Amino acid sequence: MKKLNLIFAISTLILAGACGGGQSESTEQAASSDETAKPVAGQAMIEDNESAKNIVQVAMGSADHTTLVAAIQAADLANVLANNGPLTVFAPTNAAFAALPEGTVETLLKPENKSKLVNIIHYHAAPGTYKDAFLKDGMNLFMANGSNSKIAVNEAGEVTVNGANILATIQATNGVIHVVDQVLLPPEK
Amino acid sequence: MKKLKIMGVGLILALFVAAGCNNQNSGNSGALSNKSAAEKAYVAPGEYDEFYAFMSGGFSGQLSVYGLPSGRLLKVIPVFAQDGEKGYGYNEETKPMFNTSFGFVPWDDAHHPELSQTNGETDGRWIFINGNNTPRIARIDLTTFETTEIVEIPNSGGNHSSPFVTENSEYVVAGTRFSVPVPQKDVAINSYKDNFKGALSYIKADEPGEMKVAFQILVPGFDYDLAHSGKGKSHGWTFFTTYNTEESHTLLEVNASQNDKDFIAAVNWKKAEEYLAAGKGKDFPTSYVHNYYDESTHTATSNTVETVKVLIPSECPGLIYYLPTPKSPHGVDVDPTGEYIIGNGKLSADLTVHSFTKMLAAIENESYEDEIDGIPVLKFEDVIAGSVQSGGLGPLHTEFDGKGNAYTSFFISSEVVKWKVGTWEVLDRQPTYYSIGHLMIPGGDSKAPSGKYLVALNKITKDRYLPTGPEMNHSAQLFDISGDKMELILDFPTIGEPHYAQAIPADRIVPNNKKFYPISENEHPHAVKKDADVRVERDGNVVRIYMTSIRSHFSPDNIEGIKVGDKVYFHLTNLEQDWDVPHGLSMMGANNAELLVMPGQTETLLWEPKFEGVYPFYCTDFCSALHQEMQGYIRVSAKGSNVPLKWSLGED
Numbered sequence: 001m002k003k004l005n006l007i008f009a010i011s012t013l014i015l016a017g018a019c020g021g022g023q024s025e026s027t028e029q030a031a032s033s034d035e036t037a038k039p040v041a042g043q044a045m046i047e048d049n050e051s052a053k054n055i056v057q058v059a060m061g062s063a064d065h066t067t068l069v070a071a072i073q074a075a076d077l078a079n080v081l082a083n084n085g086p087l088t089v090f091a092p093t094n095a096a097f098a099a100l101p102e103g104t105v106e107t108l109l110k111p112e113n114k115s116k117l118v119n120i121i122h123y124h125a126a127p128g129t130y131k132d133a134f135l136k137d138g139m140n141l142f143m144a145n146g147s148n149s150k151i152a153v154n155e156a157g158e159v160t161v162n163g164a165n166i167l168a169t170i171q172a173t174n175g176v177i178h179v180v181d182q183v184l185l186p187p188e189k
Numbered sequence: 190m191k192k193l194k195i196m197g198v199g200l201i202l203a204l205f206v207a208a209g210c211n212n213q214n215s216g217n218s219g220a221l222s223n224k225s226a227a228e229k230a231y232v233a234p235g236e237y238d239e240f241y242a243f244m245s246g247g248f249s250g251q252l253s254v255y256g257l258p259s260g261r262l263l264k265v266i267p268v269f270a271q272d273g274e275k276g277y278g279y280n281e282e283t284k285p286m287f288n289t290s291f292g293f294v295p296w297d298d299a300h301h302p303e304l305s306q307t308n309g310e311t312d313g314r315w316i317f318i319n320g321n322n323t324p325r326i327a328r329i330d331l332t333t334f335e336t337t338e339i340v341e342i343p344n345s346g347g348n349h350s351s352p353f354v355t356e357n358s359e360y361v362v363a364g365t366r367f368s369v370p371v372p373q374k375d376v377a378i379n380s381y382k383d384n385f386k387g388a389l390s391y392i393k394a395d396e397p398g399e400m401k402v403a404f405q406i407l408v409p410g411f412d413y414d415l416a417h418s419g420k421g422k423s424h425g426w427t428f429f430t431t432y433n434t435e436e437s438h439t440l441l442e443v444n445a446s447q448n449d450k451d452f453i454a455a456v457n458w459k460k461a462e463e464y465l466a467a468g469k470g471k472d473f474p475t476s477y478v479h480n481y482y483d484e485s486t487h488t489a490t491s492n493t494v495e496t497v498k499v500l501i502p503s504e505c506p507g508l509i510y511y512l513p514t515p516k517s518p519h520g521v522d523v524d525p526t527g528e529y530i531i532g533n534g535k536l537s538a539d540l541t542v543h544s545f546t547k548m549l550a551a552i553e554n555e556s557y558e559d560e561i562d563g564i565p566v567l568k569f570e571d572v573i574a575g576s577v578q579s580g581g582l583g584p585l586h587t588e589f590d591g592k593g594n595a596y597t598s599f600f601i602s603s604e605v606v607k608w609k610v611g612t613w614e615v616l617d618r619q620p621t622y623y624s625i626g627h628l629m630i631p632g633g634d635s636k637a638p639s640g641k642y643l644v645a646l647n648k649i650t651k652d653r654y655l656p657t658g659p660e661m662n663h664s665a666q667l668f669d670i671s672g673d674k675m676e677l678i679l680d681f682p683t684i685g686e687p688h689y690a691q692a693i694p695a696d697r698i699v700p701n702n703k704k705f706y707p708i709s710e711n712e713h714p715h716a717v718k719k720d721a722d723v724r725v726e727r728d729g730n731v732v733r734i735y736m737t738s739i740r741s742h743f744s745p746d747n748i749e750g751i752k753v754g755d756k757v758y759f760h761l762t763n764l765e766q767d768w769d770v771p772h773g774l775s776m777m778g779a780n781n782a783e784l785l786v787m788p789g790q791t792e793t794l795l796w797e798p799k800f801e802g803v804y805p806f807y808c809t810d811f812c813s814a815l816h817q818e819m820q821g822y823i824r825v826s827a828k829g830s831n832v833p834l835k836w837s838l839g840e841d
Contacts, residue, residue, distance in 0.1 A: 041235065050704045052766040084770065084813045086740040127814055129740060134839060173767035174740065174813075 042079030055089055055172045056082040064179070067097040067105060074109045075117045081125070085174030087144075088130040090161055092183045100183055119145050123186035129175050132166075135159050147187050229669050230679040232259040237699075240631050240692045242644065243302045243316055244665075247686025250296050252318055252329060257631070257642055257692055258667060260681035268327045268336045269297035269320045271782075277336075279782035281758070281793035283482065285489040289323050289341045290476045298322045300349065301415075301689035305358045305394070309420045309636030313697035317361050317394065319351035326352045326361055326392055328400055330484075332703040337484065340400045343477040343497050344371045344388045344407075350416040354394065356424045356636075360403065360458065363390040364413030364429045368436075371407060372473065381438040385410040389429060389509075391458055398481050404461055404470055404498040406509060408454065409562050410436050412445070415520045420636045421527035423545045425459040428530055432517035445517065446536055450569065452511040453521055453532050455548060464505050470498030485712045487790050503563025510552060511561065513569040514541050520586035520627075524595065524610050525636050529574060533584040533597060540584050540597060542613070544574035577613045579606045585626060588633030590640025590670055596633075598625040598645065605645055605668070607675060619675045621666055623649040630670070631692035639694060643668040643675065646687040654682055663687060704768040706789030713791035715760035720744060725836045732757045734836070738772040738786065739764040740813040742838065743806075746821030750834035753798055753827055759784070759806075762791040772819070773809030783809045798825045 044056055056078050059065050068091055072078055081087065097105050108117045122145035130141070137153035141161070152160045159166050164182035232238050238256030241263070246253055250270030254263040271278030271287070278287055278295050287295045297320030304311040316329045324342040329335065342348050346367030354361050368385040370376055376384050387408040393399055411431040419426040434451045437444035464470065475497045482489040502509050514532035518541070522531045530543040550556075551571040559566035583601030590596065594616065597606050603624045607617040627646045631639040645668065650661035663686055667679040708718055717723055717735045723744045726733050732755050737744050743761075751757060763772050765788035775783040779796040786792045798804070808819035826832040 048704065048768055051768045054767070084740070086813050086815060129742075173765065173770070 042082070043084075044078035044082040046082075052173045054082050054174045055085070055087060055177060058170055058172050058177055059089075059091060062091075064093045064095075065091055067094045068092060070109065071105075071117060071121060074111075075114060075121050077118065077121055083174065086127070086129040087175035088126040088128060089175065089177050090124045090149075090164070090166075090180045090184060091177050092124070092164075092180050093167070096164075096181050096183050119186055120183075123147060123149070123184055131176055132159060132169060135161075143186075145186055149184060226669075226676065226678040229676075230258045230260065230667060232256065232261070237695060239695060240639070240642070241695055241698055242629070242631075242690055242692040243304070244629075244646065244683055244687035244690040245299045245302050245318060246684050247300065247688055248298050249685030250299050250320070251685065252299060252302055252316070253684045253687070254334070255681075255683075257644070258679065260665075260667060260679050262684075264334060265684060266329055266334050266336065268318055268329065269299050269325070269339075271295045273782040274785065276782050276784045276792065276794075280784050281795055282488045285491045286336060286339050286480050286482065288478045288480055288491040289325070290343075290478055290493070291323060294323045296322075297325060299327075299685075301351065301353070302691050303352050303354050303361065303689075304635075304691045304693055306354050306635060307357055309356045309424070311632055311635055311691070311693045311697065312358075313693055313701065315358075315397075316691065317352040317354065319348050319363065321347050321349055321351075321366070324348040324351075324363065324365075326363060326400070328394070328397065330397070331698050332701045333484070335482070337482045338397060338400050338480065340392060340402070340479045341477040342388075342390050342392070343402065343475040343494075344386075344405060344473070344499075345369070345390065348390070350389075350413045350429050352392070352394075353416045353418055353427070355418045355427070355458070356420055358395045359393070360391040360418075361394045362416050362418070362427055362429075363392060364388075364416055364454075366412050366414065368410035368412070372475070378438055381410060382436050385436075385438070387411055387413050389413065389427075389454070389456060391461070398483075400481075401479055401494060402477070402497050404465055404500055405473075406456065406461065406500045406502060408502065408509070409564070411451070412441075413454070414518070417521055417523050417634060419523055419527050419545065420525065423523060423527040423530075425457060426545075427456045427458055428521045428523065429454040429456065430514070430518040430521045430532060431511075432519075432535070448516070450513040450515045451517055452566070453514045453518065453530065453543065454564075455510045455512060455530075457508055460505070460508050461500055464500055464508065465498060469505055470500055472496050473499045484706075485710055487706075487711070487713045487792065501563075506563075507552075509564050510548070511564055511566040512543050512548065512572050513558070513566065514543070515539075519584070522587040522589075522595075522634060525589050525591055525638060527636075529610060531587045531595070531597075533587055535583060535585060535600075537584070538579065538582055540577040540579060540587070540608075542574045542576060543572045547574065548572045575613045577606075577608050577615070579608065579615055581606050581618070586628055588628060588630045588643075589638050590630055590633070590643075591638035592640050594640075596628055596630065596643055596670070596675075598628045600624050600626060600648070603647075605643065605675065607670075617674050619668065619677065621645040621647055622653050622664060622680070623647055623651060627687065627689050629690035629692060631694065634691075639692075641669070641671050642692075643670045644690060644692070646683065646690060648686075650682070653680065705766055705770075706787060708762075708764065708766060708789045711762070711789055711791060713760075713762070715758075715793065716791040717760070717762045718764075723836070723838075725750075725834055727834055730755050732834075734759050736761045736774075737764050738762070738774070738808065738819075740770070741808075741815035741819045743774070743808070743819065743821050744838040745836035746838050747840070748821070748836045749824040749826075750832050751798060751823055751825050752830060752832075753801060753825060755798060757796045757798065757823075759794040759796065760791060761786050761794070763788050765789070770812055771810050772812050774806060775809050776806045776823075777804045785810060798823075801825050801827055 139151040140148040164180040168179040240257040267277040305315040324345040328338040346369040348363035349366035350364030352361035371386040412433040433445035516537040518532040519535040520533040532541040556571040581599035662682040763786040
């Protein structure tokens, strides 16, 4: 039976292609039994070049955040971070990831460590839009993995989260991104 | 067994490929013919329909949008009735859309949608629809799917033969179903034959903001039922059906069905333009209202027009002719070549087909059998091309598939009949459930029909779907007409009453779809584009709250210093710049509806607080994970109190 199904699937593909029946765009996607490189369909896959950029699109456009983007994709969190939000994401730079003990990033990106990676990335996202003005000294910020991070604001008005400095803040359609110079490590549960 | 199975599959496959890969236009079997009805109508999750179908909402006042072939309801566009869902007709910016010479008329009877055309083909810019009760025509913009213009038609009662478009959208027409005294005056009703007139209006349609009556032709008091403009060789002419040539004013059911033949009125509008240029148009004083919604200010404004140009047929030879047509003809349809003019004689068993070429010859030769008020009546035998002996009863509408075939709806015998243009032979008939009114083929009334699908729009539903009390929504059936015989593939209910419908290939609309309003282009006088400009201002008892919304808060969200008896205007600007993220705003106790503000847009809600206290407002459209937190409070103090005006976000 399995073979029959495969034959039908492939034949549908051939028919769709050969007969020029190209009114609907994604016939190939639906019928394909190829499971390799295609990410799960979701809001991250919506083609929209007109709207302002969401958190994932901003991150993907940043040369300084290629490690973070790789981590997001390995953790399968692109759709979550492209969703309506709103989210506040602390985005460690490539340098921040490089400062971790040698081999840490490599290990985390392995498929068997996915749940650890998800936990760490969730610890960088807080539900809500916390622009600078709303981050108060001493505040416990609730993060998506269930733990809190600690906000501090010095006299000069500079904000840190768990001691990491905020280097820049970027508005996205579904929230705000604070670029930080350290990777935030979630507390042990 | 396994070997047999695989061979069997191989055979089926071979057949599949052989049959399925035929030229899609092959006569014997359409490209879809090997699929089941379910497969033909099925649009898989995540995929798009092939066509947008626009169906009139009839007495709902609105215009519905469906996908074909799935039959999925995509949207209900508010046009002639207030709509709480979009705040249409409730927010300050769109209330003016309902202005007429009779004041604010927040409902009308929406009958016939008509897509804009360029060179006789649907172009996806706009769709027009008529309001039959307080005669009006609306324009809907197909980049935003919003109503942007509504114009009243003067000197008219019921513009039923409306708003049919000319080949390049030069005009949309409005012919009157109800003759009335022109101008209106206090006379006895039975003076109908002396005092009542019909009016055929041509409204300029190709320029948004300029949709006004270019001219009207005053005609004998018949009922002008439907119309279509000519195409190709007959471009420049419009054809209107008439019934009640008996000129009866009571019990029309009996009295308007006496004459053997009524007329199709043929109007040469290019000639009308010549007469206007020559100064033959009389200036009749009148008063009709034109309303236009400006997309950059997000606001509708109304202006009253005080005069209209009227042409009198007896003074304008060659302007209009009557073609005798049996019997109380309803739809008049012009085939894609522009040669054949079909009169669907509602009370006749047969379809009358006139020839445009013969009509021109009859005019040239002055083959007249009569004259009414200076309008020549052409000899029936000299204009007729043929008649379709259909065997059906009660023909109403005909559309074409672009392959030389015509499809006519028959109300009384509840069927669609397919026949050949030119030979008039019947090729196929299919029942409809029940009592079909109109039928629609995408592009079926244009120069270039897409002859794949046909939708039957029925008047009676009864047991077709799960019952919902004494009244059921009207039923529609979708047919595959790509082959020789029609095949029923889907059955779905519609909103209101679809009197008429239009469909267009999706790719004429999708690329131009507007995703949001760029905030830099927002010219609303009370827009707020950045946090620093958020404020509340008082001028006497008028208070204006300049507010913004973005996931997931309003700014300001705490307001104090409002007093009982104030007129409070919430001017809300949605600062999002992302597709499909509107924010709503509703105020407790406000005597209207919510606002639903699109990204980059500004809209205004009027609230007149009556009682002291503190009252909530909130976002009504689920916008984000923290939508439930998107709220605010307003403090209302007594009239004459001196609680200071205060506004804030996030402060204690």
